[in-house]
Amino acid sequence: MSIALNYSLADLSKLKIHFIGVGGAGMSGIARIMLAKGFSISGSDKNDSPMLTSLKALGAKIEIGHDAKNLGDADLVIISSAIGEKNPELMAAKNKGVPIAARAIALAWLMSDSTSVAVAGTHGKTTTTAMLTVALQSAGMDPSFAIGGTINTAGTNAHSGSGSIFVAEADESDGSFLAYKPTGAIITNIELDHVDHFANEDEVFVVFEQFVDSIKPNGFLVACGDDDGVHNLLKRIKRKDLKIHLYGKGEKNDFRIDKIHLAPTTSTASISSTGRKIGELKLAVAGEHNVLNALAAFASASALGVAEEKVVAGLGTFTGTKRRFELKGEVSGIKVIDDYGHHPTELIVTLKAAKNLAQAGRVLVIFQPHRYSRTAAFANQFSQALSLADFTYLLEVYAASEKPLPGISSLLIAKNMSTQQVKFEPSMLQVVSDVVAMAKSGDVIITLGAGDVSSLGEPILQALASR
Structure with missing residues (x-):
């Protein structure tokens, strides 16, 4: 349905871009970033929502309901994966010969000029992406980000930053994350899910192997060394140029946590790197899974060269995302x-x-x-x-x-x-x-x-x- 066009940011700035299904978390985030860059944006969705109200306030032309006339004189159409072939706007775009691109392709265009980190894994993607974003912000950077959930402190799921780093949640559910080609990546864990798309576990490992292969030359991979699925994937990786950093509780990990204490609403742990004690991680969120998510964010920030003490302090300011506990x-x-x-x-x-x-x-x-x-x-x-x-x-x-x-x-x-x-x-x-x-x-x-x-x-x- 989508095409393999390769637009630069300069190209996109000259186009009228229409989003079909703009109210979704991923689509609205991309639209928000494009609006911040001054692009001409219109969009439609089945139902109204606070997300659409926000996009309108930023300058987007938004229609509720799908109708062929909503397409207007768009030069490019971006579609949500939830949009069916018989959507009237999509059919109108095809009839007019308007280029059509999937959400993931559009996000890849936005990431192309940045030092990018794509956060993947069956579980924990949203929280880990948000944690890394908040830590980088606390360290004095202004990263761009696109997340499948709203960061509590920021009140938004996407931002066009002035810094050189772009952090994006990478959803494996339909394999579209292969478009991103990031500088570095995080993989939190791997197991069978999205059984509407993957027939078995091996198909999941195949797409994650392709995802690792899509990382730019001499890039980095941060992965959970405690996860059986990750170990299965590591056996498949043939690239020798990647810098691989493992994290977790086990002694063989490059980045480790121990002395974990889980309070009802907070968590603490000690972080070390290859045997060197770094400091005490104090989180304002609960659960051992969130301690591991924070460690993944810490390892990724370290791979980007960010000062360790600033990252630890920044992670302590993270208060969660919407719909995650x-x-x-x-x-x-x-x-x-x-x-x-x-x-x-x-x-x-x-x-x-x-x-x-x-x-x-x-x-x-x-x-x-x-x-x-x-x-x-x-x-x-x-x-x-x-x-x-x-x-x-x-x-x-x-x-x-x-x-x-x-x-x-x-x-x-x-x-x-x-x-x-x-x-x-x-x-x-x-x-x-x-x-x-x-x-x-x-x-x-x-x-x-x-x-x-x-x-x-x-x-x-x-x-x-x-x-």
């Missing part, structure tokens, strides 16, 4: 958390952090599985992961762009869990009522999933306040 509020001693986790591994680390936060209280989960294909592939693993919670309400599967699969529903997860620990409840209104009736002071309610389950936080808080 985000505290929505607290009423009568009951905390309400929202998290994007939608893979069994993500649920495990998130629920461990939630248990630590709750201490003597209970963890009450509202989980919305994301995609029928993922539910079918990981139903048993979801059941096991959710057993960490004290009680789980299961919403029906959020389809995303998929059509229903026969026999696949959230009941597949529920049937392998104790009836004392789970309830299948497809009604969001009823879920809010049920969880509010169950919750007591000291409990943590967590909404989990990559779909619209995130919309339940405010209604839950309102219902708690009025009970």
